[in-house]
Amino acid sequence: MKHDRKRSENTIDKGFKGILCPTREQAERIEKTFGCCRYVFNSFLDERIREYRERGKTLTYTEQCAMLPLLKKDPKTSWLGEVDSTALQSSVRALQDSYDAFFRGQTGFPKFKSKHSHRQSFRSTNNHGSIRLVDRKHIRLPKLGEVQCRFPMEVQGKILSAVVTKEPDGKYGISLNCEVPRPPEPEKTGKAVGIDLGIRTLAVTSDGKEYDNPKTYEKNLRKLRRTQRKLSRKTRGGRNWEKQRKKVAKVHQKIRNQRTDAIHKMTHELVYAYDLICIEDLDVREMSKGKLARGITDASFGEIRRRLAYKTEWTGKRLIVTERWYPSSQVCSGCGYVNKDAKDLKIRRWRCPQCGQEHDRDLNAAKNILREGLKTAG
Numbered sequence: 001m002k003h004d005r006k007r008s009e010n011t012i013d014k015g016f017k018g019i020l021c022p023t024r025e026q027a028e029r030i031e032k033t034f035g036c037c038r039y040v041f042n043s044f045l046d047e048r049i050r051e052y053r054e055r056g057k058t059l060t061y062t063e064q065c066a067m068l069p070l071l072k073k074d075p076k077t078s079w080l081g082e083v084d085s086t087a088l089q090s091s092v093r094a095l096q097d098s099y100d101a102f103f104r105g106q107t108g109f110p111k112f113k114s115k116h117s118h119r120q121s122f123r124s125t126n127n128h129g130s131i132r133l134v135d136r137k138h139i140r141l142p143k144l145g146e147v148q149c150r151f152p153m154e155v156q157g158k159i160l161s162a163v164v165t166k167e168p169d170g171k172y173g174i175s176l177n178c179e180v181p182r183p184p185e186p187e188k189t190g191k192a193v194g195i196d197l198g199i200r201t202l203a204v205t206s207d208g209k210e211y212d213n214p215k216t217y218e219k220n221l222r223k224l225r226r227t228q229r230k231l232s233r234k235t236r237g238g239r240n241w242e243k244q245r246k247k248v249a250k251v252h253q254k255i256r257n258q259r260t261d262a263i264h265k266m267t268h269e270l271v272y273a274y275d276l277i278c279i280e281d282l283d284v285r286e287m288s289k290g291k292l293a294r295g296i297t298d299a300s301f302g303e304i305r306r307r308l309a310y311k312t313e314w315t316g317k318r319l320i321v322t323e324r325w326y327p328s329s330q331v332c333s334g335c336g337y338v339n340k341d342a343k344d345l346k347i348r349r350w351r352c353p354q355c356g357q358e359h360d361r362d363l364n365a366a367k368n369i370l371r372e373g374l375k376t377a378g
């Protein structure tokens with residue numbers, strides 16, 4: 001597990017995502033594991049709340065882990081013994097992590113997990129080969145045996161853990177966290193870049209390169225709106241509603257996959273072309289264009305930032321996330337004049353009233369982000 005393992009300088013953790021095609025019995029066992037993990041999370045959360053209320057102390061991860069074997073011996077909860085014990089342990093860890101995040105002020109107080117959540121998951125830890133690929137199409141998982149699987153990318157390195165998920169469209173996925181040798185660092189280019197993350201395009205760089213959204217993105221977005229409209233006309237919870245909900249989830253998944261591919265290619269290219277990459281903090285963005293598109297762009301902003309963060313780390317490059325204390329798209333990158341008229345998102349081009357420079361909205365913003373980033377970088 002990432003918390004207990006000593007990190008080596010010569011290796012990095014890499015994720016490999018694939019799909020799982022369990023048999024009916026295996027799928028039942030997976031569902032049972034979701035249930036058991038949720039039970040552990042919820043009952044331990046409940047216990048922590050009670051302990052705090054009655055004795056004013058918070059139970060620790062270690063104390064609660066020690067409870068697991070006792071629960072398995074108790075006839076009332078002996079069914080916990082039927083699923084992978086490392087998955088249960090991960091649930092206790094997840095509870096600890098949400099407490100830690102809460103105490104750091106990053107999130108609200110931990111919430112109980114719902115059985116009705118459309119995305120379920122559990123994490124298994126590899127204990128001396130308990131998780132291993134049998135061949136290209138089969139993976140051995142604790143208490144599940146050999147499960148049929150498919151990985152678009154060849155899995156490399158030492159498997160540390162596996163997360164099994166059930167997506168909102170009802171399909172099972174698996175994500176392996178592997179330890180792989182650190183790739184040789186790419187040559188330094190001595191170049192820095194600012195990146196404006198957008199709605200119209202995926203991103204625009206301060207060098208004027210545009211990264212477009214995937215080709216069928218708009219089309220799928222329209223399809224998503226259509227399927228969602230149909231969903232809203234059905235009775236919530238009914239059989240037709242459930243059918244339509246899966247359709248919506250499927251389109252969502254498709255859009256997500258397309259964006260992920262495009263983001264992967266873009267971030268890869270950027271870390272090789274530049275030594276210093278500057279982006280803006282995403283939380284405070286002024287933007288609109290419907291809730292739907294916004295939800296998706298917000299998600300991909302997070303994805304771009306996450307990927308840039310680990311890719312710059314792998315390659316010995318640097319990522320600067322600038323705080324957005326000034327509106328980068330309204331400031332003239334030539335002379336610093338603030339043009340309030342450019343606030344309107346519909347304005348794609350504008351001329352600076354002070355110095356007369358002609359600006360493309362996104363390119364201008366990217367240049368400002370670069371300048372701010374360089375200031376932070378020192």
Ligand SMILES: [Zn+2]
Binds near residue numbers: 332335355356357
């Ligand atoms: Zn100007």
